[in-house]
Amino acid sequence: MPSLALLAQSLASGIFIGALYGLLGLGLSLAWGLLGQINLAHFALAFLGAYLTYQLGTAGLDPLATLAIVLPAFFVFGAALHWLFARFAVSAFNSLLVTFGLTVIIEAAIQWIWSADFRRLESHYADIRYRVGTLYIPLPELLTLALAVALSLALWAALRYTDFGKALRASAEDASMAQAFGVNAKALALLLSGISAALAGVAGLCIALSYTLAPSQIYAWVGVVFAVVMLGGLGSALGPLIAGIVIGVSEALTMAFTAPSWAPLVSFSLLIALLLLRPEKI
Amino acid sequence: MKHIFALLIAALVATLAQAQTVKIGSTLALTGPLSATGMIHKVAGEIYVEELNQRGGLLGRKVEWVLKDDQSRPDLARTLYEQLLTVDKVDLLIGPYATANIVAAVGVAQRYNKIIWHHTAGVPSLLKYDMQFPTGGLPADPEVSLPELVFDAVAHAPKAPKTVAIVTSKFPSVHFISVGAREVAKKRGLQEVAWLEWEFGNRDFGAIAARVKEANPDFLFIGAIGVEGLLLVDALRKIDYTPPLHFHMFPAPGPMAKSPAAQRALALTTFEQHPPFTNNPVAAAFVKTYNERAAKAGLPDNAVELQAAGSFATWQTLEAAVNGAKSIEDKALAAWLKKHPVDTIIGTLRWETPSNYMPGARLYKIKQLQDGKWLVVWPQEFTAPGAKLLAP
Numbered sequence: 082m083p084s085l086a087l088l089a090q091s092l093a094s095g096i097f098i099g100a101l102y103g104l105l106g107l108g109l110s111l112a113w114g115l116l117g118q119i120n121l122a123h124f125a126l127a128f129l130g131a132y133l134t135y136q137l138g139t140a141g142l143d144p145l146a147t148l149a150i151v152l153p154a155f156f157v158f159g160a161a162l163h164w165l166f167a168r169f170a171v172s173a174f175n176s177l178l179v180t181f182g183l184t185v186i187i188e189a190a191i192q193w194i195w196s197a198d199f200r201r202l203e204s205h206y207a208d209i210r211y212r213v214g215t216l217y218i219p220l221p222e223l224l225t226l227a228l229a230v231a232l233s234l235a236l237w238a239a240l241r242y243t244d245f246g247k248a249l250r251a252s253a254e255d256a257s258m259a260q261a262f263g264v265n266a267k268a269l270a271l272l273l274s275g276i277s278a279a280l281a282g283v284a285g286l287c288i289a290l291s292y293t294l295a296p297s298q299i300y301a302w303v304g305v306v307f308a309v310v311m312l313g314g315l316g317s318a319l320g321p322l323i324a325g326i327v328i329g330v331s332e333a334l335t336m337a338f339t340a341p342s343w344a345p346l347v348s349f350s351l352l353i354a355l356l357l358l359r360p361e362k363i
Numbered sequence: 364m365k366h367i368f369a370l371l372i373a374a375l376v377a378t379l380a381q382a383q384t385v386k387i388g389s390t391l392a393l394t395g396p397l398s399a400t401g402m403i404h405k406v407a408g409e410i411y412v413e414e415l416n417q418r419g420g421l422l423g424r425k426v427e428w429v430l431k432d433d434q435s436r437p438d439l440a441r442t443l444y445e446q447l448l449t450v451d452k453v454d455l456l457i458g459p460y461a462t463a464n465i466v467a468a469v470g471v472a473q474r475y476n477k478i479i480w481h482h483t484a485g486v487p488s489l490l491k492y493d494m495q496f497p498t499g500g501l502p503a504d505p506e507v508s509l510p511e512l513v514f515d516a517v518a519h520a521p522k523a524p525k526t527v528a529i530v531t532s533k534f535p536s537v538h539f540i541s542v543g544a545r546e547v548a549k550k551r552g553l554q555e556v557a558w559l560e561w562e563f564g565n566r567d568f569g570a571i572a573a574r575v576k577e578a579n580p581d582f583l584f585i586g587a588i589g590v591e592g593l594l595l596v597d598a599l600r601k602i603d604y605t606p607p608l609h610f611h612m613f614p615a616p617g618p619m620a621k622s623p624a625a626q627r628a629l630a631l632t633t634f635e636q637h638p639p640f641t642n643n644p645v646a647a648a649f650v651k652t653y654n655e656r657a658a659k660a661g662l663p664d665n666a667v668e669l670q671a672a673g674s675f676a677t678w679q680t681l682e683a684a685v686n687g688a689k690s691i692e693d694k695a696l697a698a699w700l701k702k703h704p705v706d707t708i709i710g711t712l713r714w715e716t717p718s719n720y721m722p723g724a725r726l727y728k729i730k731q732l733q734d735g736k737w738l739v740v741w742p743q744e745f746t747a748p749g750a751k752l753l754a755p
Contacts, residue, residue, distance in 0.1 A: 086573075087574065087576075090569065090573035090602055094569025095567075095570070098566065098567040098569065196662060196663070197393075197394065197398030197399045197402055198399040198663050199399055199617060199663070200663065201621060201622065203622070207597075208623075210601055217603055292594070293593060296398075297394075297396040297435070298396075301564050302566070305566075329567070332567065333569060336567075337574060340559070341560060342560045344561070344562070344565070345565075
């Protein structure tokens with residue numbers, strides 16, 4: 082029988098990885114649900130953000146301070162990408178193809194700049210952990226959880242209570258009607274695309290703090306994060322975080338109590354179950 | 364008219380020059396998930412071909428290495444090896460990196476009755492073709508010989524382990540060795556306190572680390588490739604647990620060396636850049652050149668170890684066979700290799716077993732990460748000067 086310490090540590094581990102799933106899924110979900118863009122390049126952007134954090138962190142900058150550079154740059158990139166999509170009237174399905182191409186280009190650029198070899202940010206954050214009874218809480222993972230919760234809540238509140246959020250939701254529901262009420266849908270879409278790309282930058286910071294980087298790892302996250310986005314509901318701000326934590330905890334408990342190799346089955350089993358039982362929730 | 368004549372002469376000279384070269388075809392994983400290691404083989408091969416041509420090439424002919432990117436994909440490797448033989452018309456073949464791609468390439472070589480050398484195929488039972496020649500020093504029975512070597516080494520630690528946890532990735536060439544390790548541990552009377560498997564590409568090692576900590580083994584045997592082992596020891600460190608002894612099957616040496624969590628990790632090797640390996644002047648010269656070229660190529664770890672040395676040994680074997688057989692004809696080369704051992708920087712290679720793999724793990728050694736440097740600590744005759752296996 083596994084001990085309470087094992088159960089608690091596995092739960093914590095699941096919550097932390099789930100928070101990262103949620104953070105990666107947040108920008109993707111908003112762009113997909115509110116703008117109709119399936120942005121596969123979101124994963125490549127997150128890894129580009131991780132490599133930039135690695136580069137700036139290795140040069141001596143505090144990893145958290147790198148956000149001051151990465152976030153504005155990514156915001157501009159995201160907005161510019163959306164402007165291009167709007168200019169050429171790229172449909173939802175075509176956005177999948179175009180952003181896949183963009184992912185390959187970003188991966189090649191990462192490999193060209195940093196090589197295919199593994200890169201690892203050695204930061205002082207990695208050495209800090211807190212002990213609560215028998216439970217250990219590492220600071221990088223705690224930061225990921227805090228950022229995921231804070232950003233998800235902030236975006237949820239913004240979408241629900243601000244004019245910006247109401248206008249965005251109205252545009253997503255009926256763009257022409259929203260425009261008739263004076264909503265500047267184009268400006269809102271640029272803003273949301275910028276925010277979505279900036280969120281990829283934040284996820285990149287969290288990846289750099291906890292993981293060893295290699296360009297090909299971009300694709301390792303796609304399946305599970307897509308499952309998180311679909312389980313959480315397209316366009317939802319809190320959904321990806323909740324779905325991410327559900328999947329992360331399920332995976333961790335599977336690893337703790339059965340064969341760890343069964344863990345990857347969890348996310349897709351949950352997705353299939355939801356599709357069968359509650360298809361209207363997707 | 365004069366111009367046409369000059370062009371014809373130039374074309375004739377170019378054709379003759381091409382006929383004078385020996386073309387050697389390969390693919391490597393230059394992109395995709397295996398590319399970090401593929402790049403090591405590229406740098407090592409380029410150094411060898413450059414120096415080989417400075418020595419006059421093969422049988423007095425310059426050597427041209429036709430290298431293609433298989434993107435870490437066996438299906439693409441198979442197509443590209445077909446292309447190398449039918450379009451590029453290469454004379455000889457060297458295999459790609461890693462088992463799955465090598466198996467694909469050997470299939471093509473077999474169809475065309477071509478000899479093929481390869482450095483990194485980890486599952487000998489998958490390769491039955493008699494003109495495939497492994498050159499990385501792997502034993503014919505890695506699932507027995509390699510765990511035997513590992514358990515021999517840890518038995519000589521200051522405190523020999525009595526319990527073992529065997530945790531492994533399901534990556535094919537490491538998984539079957541881990542399964543073999545269970546049998547070897549059992550025969551040696553070690554108590555197995557945990558056996559865990561995860562899918563290759565697993566992202567989160569928190570729960571696995573918690574299980575290892577709960578099992579609290581004297582020795583943690585990690586069947587991992589690339590950074591998986593590092594992710595696990597990182598996760599162990601985050602929950603304040605360090606196993607007394609931990610072995611990593613085929614780790615990414617660079618990131619491991621820089622990580623505080625990985626200190627004192629044990630791993631397999633055939634070569635490290637310290638004496639007695641560098642007492643061989645050929646090895647010493649290669650180490651010097653490789654260190655410079657790897658830095659120039661932007662590889663974060665510039666040291667010569669198992670991968671780069673295995674690549675170099677492959678080219679040494681090819682050169683020795685061509686010079687020994689005085690031919691580039693496939694059957695003549697294969698016949699020569701079957702009868703003659705070849706001295707390489709990783710030791711003497713022989714192809715005496717039915718699978719052409721080495722009998723026993725005599726070319727393999729155990730290295731340990733000590734103060735950020737990989738040092739061989741077992742067997743004793745190959746230990747780095749002053750080094751010994753460290754354990755709490």
